[in-house]
Amino acid sequence: MQPFLTIAEAGALIAAKKLSPVELTRLCLDRIEKLDGQLHSFLMVTEDRALADAKASEARMMSAALKGPLDGIPIGHKDIYNTAGIRTTGHSRLLEHNVPTEDSVVGQKWAAAGTVLMGKLATHEFAIGGPSFDLPWPPARNPWNTDHFTAGSSSGTGASVAAGLVLGGTGSDTGGSIRGPSALCGIAGIKPTYGLSSRRGVLPLSQTLDHTGPMAWTVQDCALLLQAMAGHDPLDPASANRPVPNFSADLGKDAKGLRIGVVRHFHEVDNPVSPATLKGIEDALDIFRAQGAVISDVTLSPMMDYNAPGWLILTAEAYAVHEPWLKERFNDYGELLRDRLALGALLSATEYVQALRRRRVLCLETRDAMADLDILITASAPAEAPKIHEVPKWAMLEKPNFTMPFNLTGLPALSVCTGYGAGGLPVSMQIVGKPFAEATVFRAGHAYEMATEWRGKRPAMSTALTG
Amino acid sequence: MNKMSEIKFEARVKATGLRPKPDDLAMLEAMVRELDRAASMLRGPRSYAEEPLNAFRLKPA
Numbered sequence: 001m002q003p004f005l006t007i008a009e010a011g012a013l014i015a016a017k018k019l020s021p022v023e024l025t026r027l028c029l030d031r032i033e034k035l036d037g038q039l040h041s042f043l044m045v046t047e048d049r050a051l052a053d054a055k056a057s058e059a060r061m062m063s064a065a066l067k068g069p070l071d072g073i074p075i076g077h078k079d080i081y082n083t084a085g086i087r088t089t090g091h092s093r094l095l096e097h098n099v100p101t102e103d104s105v106v107g108q109k110w111a112a113a114g115t116v117l118m119g120k121l122a123t124h125e126f127a128i129g130g131p132s133f134d135l136p137w138p139p140a141r142n143p144w145n146t147d148h149f150t151a152g153s154s155s156g157t158g159a160s161v162a163a164g165l166v167l168g169g170t171g172s173d174t175g176g177s178i179r180g181p182s183a184l185c186g187i188a189g190i191k192p193t194y195g196l197s198s199r200r201g202v203l204p205l206s207q208t209l210d211h212t213g214p215m216a217w218t219v220q221d222c223a224l225l226l227q228a229m230a231g232h233d234p235l236d237p238a239s240a241n242r243p244v245p246n247f248s249a250d251l252g253k254d255a256k257g258l259r260i261g262v263v264r265h266f267h268e269v270d271n272p273v274s275p276a277t278l279k280g281i282e283d284a285l286d287i288f289r290a291q292g293a294v295i296s297d298v299t300l301s302p303m304m305d306y307n308a309p310g311w312l313i314l315t316a317e318a319y320a321v322h323e324p325w326l327k328e329r330f331n332d333y334g335e336l337l338r339d340r341l342a343l344g345a346l347l348s349a350t351e352y353v354q355a356l357r358r359r360r361v362l363c364l365e366t367r368d369a370m371a372d373l374d375i376l377i378t379a380s381a382p383a384e385a386p387k388i389h390e391v392p393k394w395a396m397l398e399k400p401n402f403t404m405p406f407n408l409t410g411l412p413a414l415s416v417c418t419g420y421g422a423g424g425l426p427v428s429m430q431i432v433g434k435p436f437a438e439a440t441v442f443r444a445g446h447a448y449e450m451a452t453e454w455r456g457k458r459p460a461m462s463t464a465l466t467g
Numbered sequence: 468m469n470k471m472s473e474i475k476f477e478a479r480v481k482a483t484g485l486r487p488k489p490d491d492l493a494m495l496e497a498m499v500r501e502l503d504r505a506a507s508m509l510r511g512p513r514s515y516a517e518e519p520l521n522a523f524r525l526k527p528a
């Protein structure tokens with residue numbers, strides 16, 4: 001068996017009866033045992049469950065009854081996704097002993113697709129506020145260099161996918177929590193259109209900004225995972241009631257004819273990115289141009305104009321979620337989270353309303369700016385991952401983040417690895433689409449990955465295991 | 468505002484029902500200033516009449 005398989009590769013081998021799901025699962029369990037003591041990407045490894053899932057998949061394989069391309073694929077769930085009978089903590093002392101009775105909707109869908117549940121993955125506490133060192137579990141570490149940050153909040157998913165401990169996993173994204181760790185860990189991750197995939201059974205943070213989505217090694221794998229999680233959920237008030245298209249339909253097409261808008265001022269002026277990040281974006285644009293894409297610059301409002309209402313809405317809505325616990329158990333939260341959420345108590349209703357008003361204007365502005373474009377491109381993160389002990393506590397306004405604009409507007413946004421910086425850590429770009437146009441976003445991301453060599457390189461700690 | 472009637476930050480926090488540790492207050496107060504700065508960016512003379520009402524009802528591309 002190749003040491004590192006993508007979901008698409010493993011699925012094809014399983015379908016051809018050339019790969020045993022049990023063997024694949026044991027490989028991942030072995031890697032977890034050897035590496036996760038350094039990575040802390042798992043809060044809980046569900047070994048018995050994983051082997052049972054893998055054996056069931058293998059039985060289906062032998063009887064030609066596979067459920068699809070995810071059957072037998074080892075995955076993990078961010079520990080804000082409820083798992084029936086399996087502890088779900090939000091990486092918080094407040095839920096240290098919480099055992100849900102039902103799976104999240106996404107968990108149910110992935111299980112129905114035949115995935116193998118390897119365990120629960122680290123997050124920032126309640127999907128906000130990290131890295132924290134005062135919680136019952138340590139923060140996840142970056143597999144490219146364990147002295148460095150993973151970003152968050154889907155930190156365990158980013159680390160475990162990059163290191164090859166799982167082939168894919170769930171993330172959630174309220175201000176960038178899928179795309180941030182995807183960027184810093186050098187994998188692919190998509191925040192789908194708002195409402196495309198259910199949030200039911202996932203611990204909430206901010207009801208008008210929360211999204212669920214997949215993270216994996218490649219764009220193609222994200223498309224396969226999203227296929228199995230998208231769809232209307234009448235019990236999620238944000239859920240979109242519309243047919244789910246084939247997200248892989250345009251994979252294999254190059255970028256010919258794509259109309260690409262580069263939000264250059266985001267990454268060159270509003271928050272200037274590192275030289276390696278900028279080079280990655282420019283090189284990607286050269287590739288798209290050579291394939292026949294039509295590229296132009298596009299101007300939106302300054303990135304700070306998106307971040308200010310985004311952070312105010314997030315703070316107000318997150319406080320509303322946590323207020324009862326904050327009043328009863330304030331000091332059971334980690335320091336980062338309690339300070340961050342306490343701000344919500346001091347925010348007036350007027351500020352929240354003004355933020356919502358500004359949001360509407362920015363949604364329209366972005367829609368109009370994309371009228372003659374298929375995708376936007378900018379950075380996902382400003383630079384390579386910083387050292388984990390040098391991450392500033394909060395920097396809401398000093399440097400606006402690249403991801404919040406697309407939570408605010410609800411547009412699908414994908415982070416793709418564009419190479420490695422001077423320290424060997426990944427850099428990335430963000431590809432943004434129109435509402436429900438994930439297939440176009442995947443097409444561009446996959447065309448880029450196929451034209452580059454970055455998916456052939458894994459963290460040294462993982463490759464060292466393979467000899 | 469008259470200095471005598473100013474509400475101290477500690478009292479403002481206490482009124483919310485939260486009970487932070489005394490050591491947390493200074494950091495919290497600093498962060499509130501940042502929050503206020505974000506809020507100030509949204510205050511402006513904008514007409515409700517010109518405001519789009521349904522912009523967040525997304526439609527397919």
